[in-house]
Amino acid sequence: MPLLGCIADDFTGATDLANTLVKGGMTAVQVIGVPTGPLPEADAVIVALKSRTAPVREAVAESLAACEALLAAGARQIFFKYCSTFDSTDEGNIGPVADALVRRLDCGFALANPAFPTNGRTVYQGHLFVGDKLLNESGMENHPLTPMRDANLLRVLSRQTDGTVGLVPFATVEQGAAAIRKAMTGLKESGRRYAIVDAVTDAHLLAIGEAAAGHALITGGSGVAMGLPANFRAAGLLPERGAAAAELPPMRGHAAVLAGSCSRATLGQIGYARNHAHTLELDVLATPDVAALQQQALDWATDKLGEAPVVIAASAPPEKVQALQARLGRDKAGALVEDVLAGIAEALVAGGVGRLVVAGGETSGAVVSRLGVHSLRIGAEIDPGVPWTFAETPGLHLALKSGNFGARDFFLKAFGQ
Numbered sequence: 001m002p003l004l005g006c007i008a009d010d011f012t013g014a015t016d017l018a019n020t021l022v023k024g025g026m027t028a029v030q031v032i033g034v035p036t037g038p039l040p041e042a043d044a045v046i047v048a049l050k051s052r053t054a055p056v057r058e059a060v061a062e063s064l065a066a067c068e069a070l071l072a073a074g075a076r077q078i079f080f081k082y083c084s085t086f087d088s089t090d091e092g093n094i095g096p097v098a099d100a101l102v103r104r105l106d107c108g109f110a111l112a113n114p115a116f117p118t119n120g121r122t123v124y125q126g127h128l129f130v131g132d133k134l135l136n137e138s139g140m141e142n143h144p145l146t147p148m149r150d151a152n153l154l155r156v157l158s159r160q161t162d163g164t165v166g167l168v169p170f171a172t173v174e175q176g177a178a179a180i181r182k183a184m185t186g187l188k189e190s191g192r193r194y195a196i197v198d199a200v201t202d203a204h205l206l207a208i209g210e211a212a213a214g215h216a217l218i219t220g221g222s223g224v225a226m227g228l229p230a231n232f233r234a235a236g237l238l239p240e241r242g243a244a245a246a247e248l249p250p251m252r253g254h255a256a257v258l259a260g261s262c263s264r265a266t267l268g269q270i271g272y273a274r275n276h277a278h279t280l281e282l283d284v285l286a287t288p289d290v291a292a293l294q295q296q297a298l299d300w301a302t303d304k305l306g307e308a309p310v311v312i313a314a315s316a317p318p319e320k321v322q323a324l325q326a327r328l329g330r331d332k333a334g335a336l337v338e339d340v341l342a343g344i345a346e347a348l349v350a351g352g353v354g355r356l357v358v359a360g361g362e363t364s365g366a367v368v369s370r371l372g373v374h375s376l377r378i379g380a381e382i383d384p385g386v387p388w389t390f391a392e393t394p395g396l397h398l399a400l401k402s403g404n405f406g407a408r409d410f411f412l413k414a415f416g417q
């Protein structure tokens, strides 16, 4: 029976959350899509959806179905995981999904906190920063699917919900769990449905987690989950598991990287790989043809597969992404690239790749679905927010890298190179 039931709006976000929980000593399994059968045994079950950019009704329906499955399995608390850069549009999907979960759980209130200080995401006076930049000046304003042009999370969330949004400010968070709990209760009693809670350090996140021990629903990035294992331990529900929580079978097979993220971090990692690994950059704008791009990649990779990774990227800088979107439309452009990379993944795995890194949440969703992966067991962390995972079917080690995560050498470091 899971202690914590999680609903993640994309696949890399799901592994990021699972990673945090495993580091906190919980076992965690990521289930792909709304579960249809019994849930796997783990302290935390994370249902990974591809709902971040889905139509609102679909995102809400799938999230509610996931919630039902988690509650039916006995989950004591529900966690709605979204991106640490609050990726969404004015239509949703963070607000509508959170609204539906608040109603389903009849809790009237939930905190909202995307902070992840280790990866540079902090929230101060309700404003989200990426490193030393406001969200809307961080590169996220150019995101292909969810451009973020406002750093004020009270405003951003207010546009997506029919409820109201309050703030638990830095000065309160600094005072610790009791003060945060009191402030959240006050906001709930005054009719606020959400509280954006400031957090600049991990200590803040631990205090927020402690303050939310009794909450039916928590919403946020993986950071705010840091404090949750301690709550279950304090309640006598979670034994000490230590490193055993992160054990995976031994790695085997060739190594490969597929990149579909166009984030600054991923573009930097591709730049590094260009000089340190076999790297192919597909020009989707020049050849917007799924079969031709797949053939090009597979012909190129065939004599290069081995211990060292081959890196295949469709990623492009903002002007090229915009040009393809102008030609095909935003969704079609994204879907075409996802289709290309999913097909390449399928052929690479059939050709002996057993260790695969995928960069980008939407991209990971497309690849994992194509490979017929049902669930992922979470292993050790490579870089903050990105663990190795193991998929029993088809017997593959996968690392699903959030677009903006990982050091410049991530694509080599993942394989110990």
Ligand SMILES: Nc1ncnc2c1ncn2[C@@H]1O[C@H](COP(=O)(O)OP(=O)(O)OP(=O)(O)O)[C@@H](O)[C@H]1O
Pocket (backbone or CB within 6 Å): 010, 012, 013, 083, 143, 144, 145, 260, 261, 262, 263, 284, 285, 314, 315, 316, 320, 321, 322, 324, 325, 333, 334, 335, 336, 337, 338, 359, 360, 361, 362, 363, 364, 401, 402, 403, 404
């Ligand atoms: N050259 C390109 N032109 C247009 N769209 C592209 C191109 N390359 C990739 N894309 C699309 O951009 C989108 C990138 O989203 P994805 O979620 O994979 O990355 P991300 O948003 O950086 O990662 P994360 O969600 O983990 O933060 C995908 O839909 C992908 O297909």
Ligand SMILES: O=C(O)[C@@H](O)C(=O)CO
Pocket (backbone or CB within 6 Å): 010, 012, 013, 014, 016, 017, 082, 083, 084, 085, 221, 222, 361, 385, 402, 403
């Ligand atoms: O929170 C994050 O930044 C990531 O886990 C993510 O959701 C990227 O898609």
